[in-house]
Amino acid sequence: MVEIREVKTRKERKQFVEFPLNLYKGNEYFVPALYGDEMNIFKPDYVYYEQAEAVYFNAYRDGKIVGRISGILQRAANAKWRQKQVCFTRFDSIDDQEVATALLRAVEDWGRDKGMEEIVGPLGFSDMEREGLLIEGFDQLCTFEEQYNYPYYQKLIENCGYGKDVDWLEHQLRVPEGGFDPKYRKISDMMLAKLDLHFGEARSTRQFVNKYADDIFKIWDETYDQIYGTVPVTPNLKKALVKQFKLLINKKYLRVLFDNTGKVVAFGVLFPNISDAVRPSGGKLTLPCLIRLLRSIRHPKVLDLGVIGVADEYKNHGLSASMLVSLGDALQDDIEHAETNLNLEHNIPIQNAWKYFDSVQNKRRRCFIKSLVSEQSSEAQ
DSSP states (O other), rough: OEEEEESHHHHHHHHHHHHHHHTTTTTTTOOOHHHHHHHTTSTTTHHHHTTEEEEEEEEEETEEEEEEEEEEEEEEHHHHHOOOOOOEEEEEESOOOHHHHHHHHHHHHHHHHHTTOOOEESSSSTSSSSSSEEEEEETOOOOOTTOOOTTTTHHHHHHOOOEEEEEEEEEEEETTTTTTHHHHHHHHHHHHHHHOOOOOOOSOOHHHHHHHHHHHHHHHHHHHTTSSSSSOOOOHHHHHHHHHHHHHOGOOOOOEEOOOHHHHHHHEEEEEEEHHHHHHTTTTHHHHHHHOOOOHHSSSSEEEEEEEOOOGGGGGGHHHHHHHOOOGGGGEEEEEEEEEOOEETTTTTHHGGGSEEEEEEEEEEEEEEEEEEHHHHHHHO
């Protein structure tokens, strides 16, 4: 018998956060989220609760936790996309259909009570959270930005009536042997000269982020406005992200384009990969973990592609290609490779962009969807 219990107490919150750490203990591909960040989701002033509400469930059998899940009602996303969806996220379970079914049903029922008509997931509060279920690439180390899961998760979810909504692809990128084709750089230089644009230099990451954060987030919203799962960046969320960026960004891997008035028109960021730094401590910021983090940020071996943004007035001018060529230069500095993180499979421009590199698709993730209306109707009959 499986018991589903809404997370209420301090002990239950701890069990919720620590369940995946125990489930994946010893797994060489799993990368935990920061423990403190995960505990913060239970605080009433958690930054995303300006736009959303959430519920958290643990599953127990014979008094032992065997699974967990969270449901999110993202009001900003539903208003933007004119939909009535509830999301499930932070889904983890032992390989047991009864457990998985009970967990998913708990979020489905919660969503119906809120008047929702569909359930999708795994999706977080925004596209800046971990999203998608890994369905290919189980022998690849996860990036810090994304979640690892066992292969059996797909079966557990599909057996509950879920189908594919969208897929994301991930790639490993390396600079071609002998460097980039000179014609790419020549075309980029000619285009930048024609538009009177230039790359800016950052004296320090902190100074740069403080000065240009507003411009960068404006471009961020413009660039990703119509991308699946995106919601507007609120002022408080912007502050939280700036705080994170100051800790994780190395100015060597930051590129910004300015026009002749000094206005930011495009930017690109590569994050030092910190997967190996946080794994040994289970995401807890112990002193050894902090030392490993600083080492990874200052002297990374792998880079994660973060964000590339282009202002609306410069769309269709090839600035993304110029940004990739410039960012690609960073891969020649004792860097093994870059990880792209998530790219929608139907986003042809971004898939075509990897032609500049020696690229290998190494992972695929999926967001699932299920109607809550049809199931409710069948139950009524």
